[in-house]
Amino acid sequence: MLRVVLLSILMALPAAAQDRAGVERQFQAWLEQTIWPRASREGVSRGTFDAAFDGVGLQWELPDLRPPGFPPPAETRQTQAEFGNPGKYFNRGSIDGATSVGRQMARTHAGTLAAVERATGVPGHIILAIWGRESGYGRVDIPHDAFRVLGTKGFMSTRADYFTDELVALLQIAEAGHAPEDAMRSSWAGALGQPQFMPSSFLNYAADGSGDGRADIWRSEADTIASIGTYLARHGWQPGRDWGFEVAVPESVSCTLEGPDQGRAIRDWAAMGITRVGGKAFPQNELPGEGFLLMPAGRNGPAFIVTPNFYTLKDYNMSDLYALFVGHVGDRIAYGMGDFEGRWGNVGGLMRSDVAAMQRALQEQGHDVGGADGLAGFKTRRSIGRWQEASGRPATCFPEPGMVAALR
Incomplete structure (x- = not known):
C-alpha cells in the first residue's frame, strides 16, 4: 500500500522534479538562448563564451535555489549570525587571526596603504580589516567555479535577475583577459579574488595599485588594497571621520532610537547621557558630526554610536555585524584596542x-x-x-x- 501511495505522489510531481537531467537541459538552453545574446551584445566572443561553459553544469548544493518543476524546499533552521546570537560573529579565532595577520600586512604594505589613503581618504587599517575578513589576506581557498556558481544562481536562484547580470559581467572580465589563467574561482555567491568583488564591482572599482597598468585582484596585493580603497571612496567614505565608537547607553535612553534615519549630532547623544566606554571622550572633531545609535543585539549586547562611514562599510556587505567586525578589527590593528566592553547576551536561536x-x-x-x-x-x-x-x-x-x- 505504501509503495502505491509513493508511486502516486511521484506521478503527480512535474517531470522535472523527478529528473535533474531535464533541468540541466533547460539550463543549457537558457545559456544559449538568454545569456549568449546578452553577452554578445556586450562584446563577448563566441570562443570566450564556449570556453567559459565547457563542461559546466548546475551546482545543486548552492543555497536559495528554486529549480523549475521542483517543490519549494522545506524550511530549515537558520544558522547565519544575523538569526542567531550576534556574539558568535566575533569569535576569538576570527578576531585574533584577522588582527595579528593584519598588523603584519600593515608593516609589509605600509607604502601602498599610505598612498591609497592619500588618494582615497580611506584609512589603511580599514582596508586591511576588509581584506582580512573577505579572504584572510589572500590566504583562504576560493573553491568554486565562478561560471558554474553564477550560471546556477542566474538560472534558478531567488535573485535570478541580479545573478544573471553578474554572469554577463563575469563573461566581460573573461573576454578582456583581466584574470590570470584558471583564476575564475569564486565564493558560493560568485565573489572574486582577494577583495571578493562581485564581477560588476570589479568592472566598476578594480584599481591598479602596483603601477603596472593592470588591476589584478587575484595575485596583486597592491591592486587588492587599491581596489578596496577605491570601492569605499566611491561609495561615500568621509575622510577624517571614524566609523564609530562603543558606548554605554543609560536606561533613560530608549533602544528604539536606533537606526540610520534617527541621526543627530554626536554632541547631542552625549548630552543625553551616552558615553564612550573606558572613560574616553568623543574626539572633538566628531562632536558636531552626525552619529547614529546601533544596538545589534538590543539591550543584550554592546552598543555603539556610528558615523556615516559605518554605512559605507555596509555597502561592501549589507550586514550590521560585518561592518562592526571590520571597524573593530581595524581598531585593533591600528590602535591595539581590546575586546568590546559590552558582553553579548545569550540570545538568538530563533528560526x-x-x-x-x-x-x-x-x-x-x-x-x-x-x-x-x-x-x-x-x-x-x-x-x-x-x-x-x-x-x-x-x-x-x-x-x-x-x-x-x-x-x-
Missing part, C-alpha cells in the same frame, strides 16, 4: 520563520519593520522595543522566543 511571524504581527499593529523577511534589522529591533514599551514591558529591542505567542 527565521519565527522572526517573520513577529514582523507580520507588528505590521498588523502599524509598525514599520522593514518587511516580513525574517531578518532582525534595525527597523524590526526598534519596532519590538516600541511594542514592548507600549505593552508595559522592559524594552530589549531584540526578538525573543516568547514574543511570537505574545504578539498574536
